[in-house]
Amino acid sequence: MGSNTNAISITRKKDFSAWYHEVIAAADLADRSSVRGCMVIKPWGYAIWENMQRVLDAKFKELGVMNCYFPMFTPIDLFAKEASHISGFAKEMAVVTHSRIENIDGKLVPTSPIETPLAVRPTSEMIIGESFARWVESYRDLPLLVNQWCNVVRWEMRTRMFLRTTEFLWQEGHTAHETETEAVVLAKKIHELYNWFITDVLKIYAIMGEKPDHEKFPGAVTTYTMEAMMQDGKALQCATSHYLGTNFAKAVEIKFQSRNGGLDFAHTTSWGITTRMIGGLIMAHGDDNGINTPLEVAPYHIVIIPIIKNERSRAEILEYCEKIKISCSSHRVLIDIKDTSSQNKRWDYIRKGVPIICEIGERDINGRSIAFTRRQPKILKDSCEFDAFSHVVNQILEEHDAALYSKSVELNTSKTEKNIKNFEEMKEFFSNEMPGFVMAKWSGNGLSLLDKIGVSIRCTPVKSEKSDGKCILTGEKADTDYIFARSY
Amino acid sequence: MGSNTNAISITRKKDFSAWYHEVIAAADLADRSSVRGCMVIKPWGYAIWENMQRVLDAKFKELGVMNCYFPMFTPIDLFAKEASHISGFAKEMAVVTHSRIENIDGKLVPTSPIETPLAVRPTSEMIIGESFARWVESYRDLPLLVNQWCNVVRWEMRTRMFLRTTEFLWQEGHTAHETETEAVVLAKKIHELYNWFITDVLKIYAIMGEKPDHEKFPGAVTTYTMEAMMQDGKALQCATSHYLGTNFAKAVEIKFQSRNGGLDFAHTTSWGITTRMIGGLIMAHGDDNGINTPLEVAPYHIVIIPIIKNERSRAEILEYCEKIKISCSSHRVLIDIKDTSSQNKRWDYIRKGVPIICEIGERDINGRSIAFTRRQPKILKDSCEFDAFSHVVNQILEEHDAALYSKSVELNTSKTEKNIKNFEEMKEFFSNEMPGFVMAKWSGNGLSLLDKIGVSIRCTPVKSEKSDGKCILTGEKADTDYIFARSY
Numbered sequence: 001m002g003s004n005t006n007a008i009s010i011t012r013k014k015d016f017s018a019w020y021h022e023v024i025a026a027a028d029l030a031d032r033s034s035v036r037g038c039m040v041i042k043p044w045g046y047a048i049w050e051n052m053q054r055v056l057d058a059k060f061k062e063l064g065v066m067n068c069y070f071p072m073f074t075p076i077d078l079f080a081k082e083a084s085h086i087s088g089f090a091k092e093m094a095v096v097t098h099s100r101i102e103n104i105d106g107k108l109v110p111t112s113p114i115e116t117p118l119a120v121r122p123t124s125e126m127i128i129g130e131s132f133a134r135w136v137e138s139y140r141d142l143p144l145l146v147n148q149w150c151n152v153v154r155w156e157m158r159t160r161m162f163l164r165t166t167e168f169l170w171q172e173g174h175t176a177h178e179t180e181t182e183a184v185v186l187a188k189k190i191h192e193l194y195n196w197f198i199t200d201v202l203k204i205y206a207i208m209g210e211k212p213d214h215e216k217f218p219g220a221v222t223t224y225t226m227e228a229m230m231q232d233g234k235a236l237q238c239a240t241s242h243y244l245g246t247n248f249a250k251a252v253e254i255k256f257q258s259r260n261g262g263l264d265f266a267h268t269t270s271w272g273i274t275t276r277m278i279g280g281l282i283m284a285h286g287d288d289n290g291i292n293t294p295l296e297v298a299p300y301h302i303v304i305i306p307i308i309k310n311e312r313s314r315a316e317i318l319e320y321c322e323k324i325k326i327s328c329s330s331h332r333v334l335i336d337i338k339d340t341s342s343q344n345k346r347w348d349y350i351r352k353g354v355p356i357i358c359e360i361g362e363r364d365i366n367g368r369s370i371a372f373t374r375r376q377p378k379i380l381k382d383s384c385e386f387d388a389f390s391h392v393v394n395q396i397l398e399e400h401d402a403a404l405y406s407k408s409v410e411l412n413t414s415k416t417e418k419n420i421k422n423f424e425e426m427k428e429f430f431s432n433e434m435p436g437f438v439m440a441k442w443s444g445n446g447l448s449l450l451d452k453i454g455v456s457i458r459c460t461p462v463k464s465e466k467s468d469g470k471c472i473l474t475g476e477k478a479d480t481d482y483i484f485a486r487s488y
Numbered sequence: 489m490g491s492n493t494n495a496i497s498i499t500r501k502k503d504f505s506a507w508y509h510e511v512i513a514a515a516d517l518a519d520r521s522s523v524r525g526c527m528v529i530k531p532w533g534y535a536i537w538e539n540m541q542r543v544l545d546a547k548f549k550e551l552g553v554m555n556c557y558f559p560m561f562t563p564i565d566l567f568a569k570e571a572s573h574i575s576g577f578a579k580e581m582a583v584v585t586h587s588r589i590e591n592i593d594g595k596l597v598p599t600s601p602i603e604t605p606l607a608v609r610p611t612s613e614m615i616i617g618e619s620f621a622r623w624v625e626s627y628r629d630l631p632l633l634v635n636q637w638c639n640v641v642r643w644e645m646r647t648r649m650f651l652r653t654t655e656f657l658w659q660e661g662h663t664a665h666e667t668e669t670e671a672v673v674l675a676k677k678i679h680e681l682y683n684w685f686i687t688d689v690l691k692i693y694a695i696m697g698e699k700p701d702h703e704k705f706p707g708a709v710t711t712y713t714m715e716a717m718m719q720d721g722k723a724l725q726c727a728t729s730h731y732l733g734t735n736f737a738k739a740v741e742i743k744f745q746s747r748n749g750g751l752d753f754a755h756t757t758s759w760g761i762t763t764r765m766i767g768g769l770i771m772a773h774g775d776d777n778g779i780n781t782p783l784e785v786a787p788y789h790i791v792i793i794p795i796i797k798n799e800r801s802r803a804e805i806l807e808y809c810e811k812i813k814i815s816c817s818s819h820r821v822l823i824d825i826k827d828t829s830s831q832n833k834r835w836d837y838i839r840k841g842v843p844i845i846c847e848i849g850e851r852d853i854n855g856r857s858i859a860f861t862r863r864q865p866k867i868l869k870d871s872c873e874f875d876a877f878s879h880v881v882n883q884i885l886e887e888h889d890a891a892l893y894s895k896s897v898e899l900n901t902s903k904t905e906k907n908i909k910n911f912e913e914m915k916e917f918f919s920n921e922m923p924g925f926v927m928a929k930w931s932g933n934g935l936s937l938l939d940k941i942g943v944s945i946r947c948t949p950v951k952s953e954k955s956d957g958k959c960i961l962t963g964e965k966a967d968t969d970y971i972f973a974r975s976y
Contacts, residue, residue: 031619034566035606038559040619043634046555067534071526071655072639073582076589076596078522086589094561095586095598096608099643101564101578108564110583110605117598118523120584120608131519131528140827146531151560151639155587167559339628 006288007351016232016283016434023282024161026351027291037159037166041275044352045162047299048278049169053149055201055296056171056273059193065145065173072150073118074127081126082251088218092155094120094166120153125219125244125270128174129252136266138257139178143186147173152274162279163236163488170274176254176266180245183267184222187243190271191224191462194239202277203294203405204228204284205412206238207483209459214447217270221245227458227483229412230283233434235458235485238280241271279488285404289379290351295401301331302393303354307342307361320365324358327386328393346373355400356393377403412437423449423473426484430455438472438484439464446473450484458483494776495839504720504771504922505648511770512649514839515779525647525654529763532840533650535787536766537657541637543689543784544659544761547681553633553661560638561606562615569614570739576706580643582608582654608641613707613732613758616662617740624754626745627666631674635661640762650767651724651976658762664742664754668733671755672710675731678759679712679950682727690765691782691893692716692772693900694726695971697947702935705758709733715946715971717900718771721922723946723973726768729759767976773892777867778839783889789819790881791842795830795849808853812846815874816881834861843888844881865891900925911937911961914972918943926960926972927952934961938972946971 008026010018024030029045041049057067073096080086096118098110121127132144149171156164173190177183191208198206206228216223220242227235246265249255254266285292295301304324306317318337325333336345342359349357350373358372364383371383374396384392415436420426423446429435430453442457450456450473464481471478496514498507512518517533529537545555561584568574584606586598609615620632637659644652661678665671679696686694694716704711708730715723734753737743742754773780783789792812794805806825813821824833830847837845838861846860852871859871862884872880903924908914911934917923918941930945938944938961952969959966 031622033559033615034563034618035559035561035615036602038561040559041557043554043556046557049557050555066531067538068531069529069534069537069657071521071523071528072641073523073526073655075522076598079589080591080596090589093587093589094584094606095589096582097585097598098583098605099581101567101574101581101583101605101607103568108568108605110564110585114524117586117589117596118582119589127521127523130522134519153560167561169557 007290007347008288011288012231012286019288020279020282020286021161023286023291023351027353029278029282029291030161035166037156039161039165041169044299045278048281048293048297049275051297051299052273052277053171056197057149059197060147060171060173063145063189063193065147065175067148068146069148069150070124070128070131072121074121074124075116076119077116078126078130078252079119082219082248085125085219085248085251089122089154093122094153094155096120121150122152122154123270124148124172124174125248125268126252129248129254129268132174132176132266132268133252133254136176136254136256139259142176142178142256142266143182144176145173145186146175147171160279160488162282163276168275170272172270172272175269176249177268178256178258178264178266180267183269184243187222187224187241187269187271190241190269191226194226194241194271194273197273198226198228198238201294201296202281202284203401203408204238204280205405205408207459207461208463209461209483211240211459212442212444212457212482215457217242219244219247221247224462225459227485228280228284229415229437229485230280230488231286231411231434232283233415233436233486235437235483235487236276236280236283237458237487238277239271239273242269244268244270284408285353291353292375292404293353294404295355295397298332298353298355300334300354301397302328302333302356302358303349304333304335304358304360305342305345306335306337307359309361313362316365317360317362321360324360324370324386324389328390331393331397350375350379355397374400376400420472422475426455426472427453430486436485439481440472440484441469441478441480442482443471443474443476443478445476446471449473454486455484456487458485458487495778495835496776499776500719500774507776508767508770508774509649511774511779511839515841517766517770517779518649523654525644527649527653529657532787533766536769536781536785537763539785539787540761540765541659544685545637547685548635548659548661551633551677551681553635553663555636556634557636557638558612558616558619560609562609562612563604564607565604566614566618566740567607570707570736573613573707573736573739577610577642581610582641582643584608609638610640610642611758612636612660612662613736613756614740617736617742617756620662620664620754620756621740621742624664624742624744627747630664630666630744630754631670632664633661633674634663635659648767648976650770651764656763658760660758660760663757664737665756666744666746666752666754668755671757672731675710675712675729675757675759678729678757679714682714682729682759682761685761686714686716686726689782689784690769690772691889691896692726692768693893693896695947695949696951697949697971699728699947700930700932700945700970703945705730707732707735709735712950713947715973716768716772717903717925717973718768718976719774719899719922720771721903721924721974723925723971723975724764724768724771725946725975726765727759727761730757732756732758772896773841779841780863780892781841782892783843783885786820786841786843788822788842789885790816790821790844790846791837792821792823792846792848793830793833794823794825795847797849801850804853805848805850809848812848812858812874812877816878819881819885838863838867844884862888864888908960910963914943914960915941918974924973927969928960928972929957929966929968930970931959931962931964931966933964934959937961942974943972944975946973946975
């Protein structure tokens with residue numbers, strides 16, 4: 001591969017969507033399947049997810065949240081008990097109606113219809129709420145703090161790998177509390193945790209915000225969200241935390257004996273993050289040579305490729321590779337002994353976003369040196385002495401994550417427009433290719449204008465302060481800033 | 489609670505099934521749900537499962553098996569491509585037929601029928617095999633070694649918590665190989681690993697065996713199994729590993745360019761262990777005071793209960809509890825500060841099978857001592873000096889697991905009958921309450937006799953040697969030993 005070509009044949013600039021799918025294939029993250037809208041998450045992609053799980057799961061447990069497992073089926077009658085909830089999900093549910101398949105006249109048909117059809121969970125507020133109702137009698141039983149890691153199904157019409165698939169994986173946390181204050185505090189604490197995860201762990205600049213009413217989770221009182229800009233300027237909703245008020249508690253009767261002897265409804269929350277964030281990583285950090293993976297979630301930090309030109313030196317080279325591995329054993333290190341050319345391997349691991357790739361041959365042993373390629377801030381070959389390596393590694397890895405984050409901040413800063421005056425200017429801004437975000441004031445009216453240009457209101461940033469101004473859509477008085485963007 | 493009563497109101501001897509369900513409730517392992525045949529796995533039960541996952545997952549990875557995630561839906565046409573496979577599962581499948589729910593005349597009904605109905609996975613040979621077919625071109629692409637941790641659904645008519653539920657959790661490993669030899673070696677290696685897990689980790693005596701043809705997994709050439717005796721004398725199939733020959737490879741066309749240039753079908757395996765093993769733990773190790781959990785999978789090894797009789801000493805007592813926790817920090821330790829009586833807490837943790845329960849009050853601080861209750865080999869109160877505690881803990885924990893295992897061995901030895909001569913004697917043996925296992929020779933014929941007495945052939949032990957003898961069912965010549973038992 002020459003120095004003027006890239007490891008991904010289509011550039012982000014030329015066709016972001018085609019680039020995205022080529023990166024997924026090139027880094028071997030996922031594959032299509034024969035099931036409409038469902039994907040296969042392959043080992044390299046799944047390893048990223050396992051790392052995300054490990055980091056988040058430990059933090060949830062620190063907050064006293066305990067993992068459980070609830071049925072994936074919800075009887076449709078139960079699902080319908082919260083009116084806005086069912087209307088939000090009814091159009092995209094996988095429904096189980098039969099419990100048997102029979103061959104009738106050479107054709108396979110479902111038989112044995114079941115009494116009440118079952119929705120395959122698109123989310124679990126109702127089925128978990130129903131357990132909560134059984135578990136809570138008095139205020140002493142509160143708070144309840146549970147989480148589950150599982151699969152969910154939403155029958156999406158247009159699917160896109162990781163970002164929007166019929167089935168996906170997520171964690172869903174559900175809590176019940178004595179008071180509104182406690183529930184809101186918990187929902188915000190989780191919002192802060194997601195902010196830490198996306199910013200400090202995934203190294204993606206994102207905006208902590210609150211959804212406007214028309215964009216809230218079906219049945220929620222407040223939806224807190226993390227919105228990040230992808231490299232094509234579109235917004236990705238990365239994670240949400242909902243304060244659900246007593247809406248769900250009333251629907252499934254989570255009632256408890258209060259401190260003053262009365263009977264109160266619990267205040268509940270729910271919150272989740274999904275495998276969509278693997279897509280987010282690709283679109284936030286990927287480049288024209290493949291993905292880039294922040295250290296905490298990278299399957300490997302260092303890959304060592306032995307270059308064995310003749311069998312005589314095989315044992316010696318492998319031994320040297322082992323020594324290198326041991327010298328940086330606090331990192332995730334792979335020695336790849338597969339029987340393919342080292343150049344092909346190097347480019348494979350560049351596409352897979354490995355921060356440091358070593359290629360070790362006789363020359364390295366003789367010189368007691370280590371030849372390597374670093375991935376960030378740009379692909380660069382280098383070498384160092386064996387004894388210096390562990391120090392060099394620490395420095396490169398630190399720079400690796402710092403580079404990812406600073407590029408993400410730079411993208412956001414350069415593509416967030418705060419000086420747009422009216423809808424005409426906004427329309428023009430969004431007629432550009434890969435435009436970015438607009439931050440502007442909004443009164444709560446005039447949403448139909450946005451529909452016409454395919455733009456939505458992502459959130460109001462929690463850190464922005466109110467000030468007098470004019471609504472970007474209607475020109476009315478308005479005091480609150482919102483983020484406007486195209487989105488996934 | 490007096491010394492002559494037990495923490496579980498029904499004894500194993502009186503009503504094993506009622507005892508089993510009371511233990512699940514008393515140890516707070518799981519709960520029923522509103523979905524037919526589905527259960528909720530509660531935090532204490534799920535923590536056991538997470539520990540099982542941790543131990544097994546590390547071992548799978550050592551073998552080079554990589555975690556993935558495949559769609560939970562299989563189009564029914566694809567499922568039917570392997571004839572014995574579909575006939576084995578068709579009667580108990582949850583089938584998705586619609587993608588929407590609508591309110592029509594006040595009634596919720598499934599609408600938007602989907603083109604090909606989808607089976608919710610009862611197992612994933614077909615959907616994973618189809619991916620394998622895409623991934624394999626040449627012998628260089630083999631072996632493929634993947635695993636997934638996920639939920640599965642089998643529409644069982646009679647369900648029982650953990651042992652037989654409509655939905656359950658498991659791991660399913662799937663591999664594809666160049667040759668029969670390699671595939672069989674892998675299937676046996678996994679069989680050995682399951683043997684290690686059940687014996688050395690779960691401390692349950694179990695028989696490594698091979699299933700007779702009529703008990704094999706639908707579509708398998710060979711099914712290796714682990715069969716353990718529960719305290720009511722019934723057998724529990726704990727884990728299975730299947731060599732599938734080229735049956736599935738032919739059904740979904742996993743073909744590859746062989747070393748000699750021809751086109752061969754891959755040899756595949758599959759293997760799994762499920763949340764049913766939590767039920768196995770209960771029935772193997774539980775007693776009339778609750779569950780017992782072997783160390784590797786116990787949610788906690790030590791629980792410390794502070795006894796705070798007046799607020800003045802609260803800080804001092806909690807500080808002492810922290811010191812105890814730090815002194816045995818290599819174990820999983822919980823300090824329980826909930827506001828209920830220490831005696832209630834002690835009995836709660838006895839029911840939950842915690843190996844060591846400390847109750848710490850002013851007296852312990854003054855005497856620099858630690859009062860504790862051990863769970864095995866029987867419930868016993870004791871105390872020791874603070875400085876001796878970490879040593880005492882190590883000894884008690886070692887004895888704890890040793891006691892569980894020796895009781896399990898003792899159960900098996902005392903309840904396995906090897907001297908039964910004919911079917912009449914066997915019939916009499918199984919007419920006893922909680923009879924146990926019969927080991928006897930079998931020719932391959934006469935199975936209908938067994939159906940009449942509700943007994944099945946569990947396996948032929950891999951370690952038993954052939955010798956001349958007579959079939960227990962037909963009196964014909966037979967040279968192979970089999971295990972006969974009632975089973976779950």
